[in-house]
Amino acid sequence: xxxxxxRVAYMNPIAMARSRGPIQSSGxxxxxxxxRPRPTWEELKEQLEKKKKGSKALAEFEEKMNENWxxxxxxxxxxxxxxxxxxSKKRQRKKKEKKKSGRYSSSSSSSSxSSSSSSxSxxxxxxxxxxxxxxxxxxxxSSEDSMSETESDNKDSLKKRKKSKDATEKEKDIKGLxxxxxxxxxDKPLSxxxxxxxxYTEEVRAKKKKSSEEREKTTASITYEKTKKKKKxxxxxxxxKKKTASSSPDSP
Numbered sequence: 292x293x294x295x296x297x298r299v300a301y302m303n304p305i306a307m308a309r310s311r312g313p314i315q316s317s318g319x320x321x322x323x324x325x326x327r328p329r330p331t332w333e334e335l336k337e338q339l340e341k342k343k344k345g346s347k348a349l350a351e352f353e354e355k356m357n358e359n360w361x362x363x364x365x366x367x368x369x370x371x372x373x374x375x376x377x378x379s380k381k382r383q384r385k386k387k388e389k390k391k392s393g394r395y396s397s398s399s400s401s402s403s404x405s406s407s408s409s410s411x412s413x414x415x416x417x418x419x420x421x422x423x424x425x426x427x428x429x430x431x432x433s434s435e436d437s438m439s440e441t442e443s444d445n446k447d448s449l450k451k452r453k454k455s456k457d458a459t460e461k462e463k464d465i466k467g468l469x470x471x472x473x474x475x476x477x478d479k480p481l482s483x484x485x486x487x488x489x490x491y492t493e494e495v496r497a498k499k500k501k502s503s504e505e506r507e508k509t510t511a512s513i514t515y516e517k518t519k520k521k522k523k524x525x526x527x528x529x530x531x532k533k534k535t536a537s538s539s540p541d542s543p
Contacts, residue, residue: 438518445514449507460499464492 330338344350 438521442514442518445510449510453503453507456499456503460496464495468492
């Protein structure tokens with residue numbers, strides 16, 4: 292069996308285009324673009340000058356607007372000048388009247404100035420006094436509040452300690468009685484023995500209560516004395532400040 296012949300003939304594209312002939316172009320060619328009609332230099336200058344000048348209607352409108360604006364500015368200037376002249380005349384009249392009144396009432400003005408200055412100084416002194424009083428009242432209130440808070444805290448702490456001590460003492464008494472019963476279970480306690488034990492426990496509790504009350508009284512008295520001393524110290528410091536304040540303006 293022989294092989295098939297798959298060879299294809301070669302066709303030159305340039306030769307094929309030449310054999311077809313010239314192509315009919317639908318649009319303008321490059322030669323047409325190069326041969327287009329062009330304006331001369333003089334015509335181009337005329338076109339540029341027209342662009343620079345702009346339209347005649349716009350130029351006329353701008354001229355009219357400028358004229359109207361100039362008229363409005365002139366009117367506004369006249370108003371301002373008339374107002375300034377009238378104000379200057381008023382000022383001159385006031386100055387003349389002041390000069391005339393000053394000649395006749397020079398002594399009265401000096402006395403009024405001195406009285407006004409003295410009244411101003413008195414007002415300032417009153418204001419300063421009120422401010423100092425307000426500050427002192429605020430400081431006094433804050434100190435009293437702090438002292439009351441400390442006293443209430445001390446009382447609460449003493450009450451808590453008292454309750455805790457009573458509870459611990461009761462527990463100790465109960466434990467001691469239970470131990471005695473465990474040590475001697477066969478010996479049945481008689482009525483007289485039980486009564487003596489209860490009386491003894493009551494006496495012990497009463498003594499402990501008395502001692503705790505005495506301690507509370509001593510602590511309360513100590514805290515009261517401390518608060519008194521603090522108040523006295525504050526009053527003494529305030530008196531010293533007042534004396535220094537009163538002596539400072541008198542010294543010069």
